[in-house]
Amino acid sequence: MKALRFLQTVDRRVIYVLLMLSVTAPFFLSIRLPMMVSPATQAFYNAIDALQPGDFVLFSSDWEAGTRGENGPQTEAALTHLMRKKCRFAIISFQPQGPKLAQDIAERLGKEYDSVEGRDWINWGYKVDAKNYLKGFVRDIPGVVKTNNKTEPLEKFPVMRGIKTASDIKLLVSITPSNVYQTYIQFVAGPLKVPMVVAPTSVMVPEVFNYLDSKQILGMMPGLPGAGEYEGLLKTNTKVTRFANSASFAHVLIIFLIVMGNIAMVMERRQSARSGGQA
């Protein structure tokens, strides 16, 4: 009876230690779980793959260091694909740290794929008040954006050639842990029929599915597992796959704990019923 009670009331600190072990263990073990690509990730990949060299993409990097674990690999995967396809892109963010984090990744990948800032891509920097900003942005990109993140005028950059309104954007990529993607659907993707893909954190996946199901967005890269799947499609390194293994192990632990607690509860109830309700 005591053991059954214990299994239902495991101290939270013990749970924390178990979780820490399950997350870190895959880094030290050479386990390779096969990666199966979900239809949502495949659709995200197809949307970028269908672009032509020189097509202009709006890359909204609305995340901060807090969600780097998920949004970092997503950004890396999407930017790798854009650079391989020789697409032009502009980084924009409604989070203060967003432009810097995306810039670091773009600079690093740019060296590998010969994608040069100013010629092939540009960073428009941090913007405030997404709803208000996008209302004006869709009508006059140079007039609203004005400069890059280093306050240099946009006209100076070859990457901006021919970009006047949101209709000139061939794809909108939103990497986000917040619902700024809904604002993009409302003001950019919806009214101007700009194709859009979203890379949300895992916790947002059920909500984003609504928009995928209604075809308001073309594809979704769901959290860290999605980034792992994307890496598989791009055939790049297996760094994210290892992170995804951590997520797998953590999920298994959670399921194990829940099942264990419930079995103990049911058994205790039965024992208690047999002994006439004496717990």
Added chain:
Amino acid sequence: MFTPKIGGAWYGYIVGSLLAGIVLLVVLMQLPQRARKYVLWTVTFLGGLFYALEFFLPTHEMLIEGNKADGNFLSPFVVPMTNVLPVISAFAVGLGVINLFQMHTKRVLKWNLDSINSVAFFVAMIAMTVGHLMAKSPHPSPFATSLYKVLFEGALQSLDATMFSIIAFYITSAAYRAFRIRSLEATLLLATAIIVMLGQITLGQLLTHALPEYLHVEVVRNWILTKVNAPATRAISVGLGIGSLAVGLRIWLGLERGSYFDN
């Protein structure tokens, strides 16, 4: 009217705007409470009216900022509004900073065991401000660059990431505590949660790989998310949208009772 100003005119406009703002603030402060609320409501109403009319009035093809677009007589003002509103909200940040300074200064002056937290606040705030200004100067020294890296990349970003990762620990203990099959609904909730979790991970997908495709855990998970969860969240969204419209209308038309726009 909305063309960018350069040189001396730029400084003139900045100083003029600041002075006008101060005068406006002083006048508002002098107004009786009731009159102040009328002023607030009038500004709110006019602001709302602009966006409502711009959205609802019929449109025709016209030139907006040199580009062909559908719009009405208010549409050319949307882009200037987009440029103006962030400036107003930027001033509000100052309010927060003043509040923080007032509160923590009082605490340091009172000095007790908790005052150390307020001292930490001042140290962190000054360090971050100085570090950022030094690093963003035209010719930053190696020390400034290192300081910026330590403060922003070493401290701020790591602390942010730490807080986010804490959620994993909390959700594990919360799920363990909360998911108990105490009723039929709770059992259904638990079963659904386990399917969705297994469908999310490779290990779970491997478990059902040998079964027919429609029984694959990821297929069942997708079915739950798109056919069960999506309609429910959409229904909630419809209710929230209408609720938001109602609250917006009440505020816009000054029907809301409460301190901000009381009648």
Added chain:
Amino acid sequence: MEHATLGVRILVPLFSLCIIAMILVARKRDLFIRRIQGLSAIDEAIGRATEMGRPMICCTGLGIDGGVEIVTLQALSIVSYIIRTSARFATRAIVPVYDPQMLPVTEETIREAYTLEGRPDSYNSEDIRFLTNRQFAFAASVAGLISREKAAATFLFGYYYAEALIMAENGQQVGAIQIAGTPATTQIPFFIAACDYVIIGDEYYAASAYLSREPTQIGSIVGQDIAKGLILMIMLAGSVIVSIATYLGSPIGASFTQFFTK
């Protein structure tokens, strides 16, 4: 959409009319709204905090895009009710603020709540605290506040993101009675796991009407229900019309859809 479609031009004013009409009706006669269990528990939570002599934490969330927003004003109106009730028992309430633009509005609302209860002297400006507008720094600050003050009750209303669970779990750890309400559907499961009562969906917007019993708000709730009924009817009619039209190959289905999209 950039500009209203024909359907939106007709339906939004129609819904607005329903809401305004019912507000006017409610000012003349009593209207019924059902019981919301989570909100009934607010008094219980305040009572418990009073008995224990420990403060309550009333948080109005992060908002969606920042600034003064409807979702946060709604949370503030619920918090205002909580403050008015707690003021009668001289129970301390701490209100952490996330957005600097919300700070003066929050201060003014809370001050007025105390004044309306005849206790303007109970208002303590130090209890209305702007903490930070960084998401996880705010989460850490609120969690710290809950732990240090050993809050007897926490009220988490408004829009939340990933930080929701950090706050709720800390409240749970100090044994606080917790009531949460959010329109953020992704955070509802976390609140359900960690809080005692959760207000979900459009109950959130009904909350202040339920609490204040103020005719304007009750009329607004009934007006919203009529609007939702209309939406439901349009959806059902749309499903039937488009299905039949598709089956018969008639262009009526496409016209019906275009009414809302073009």
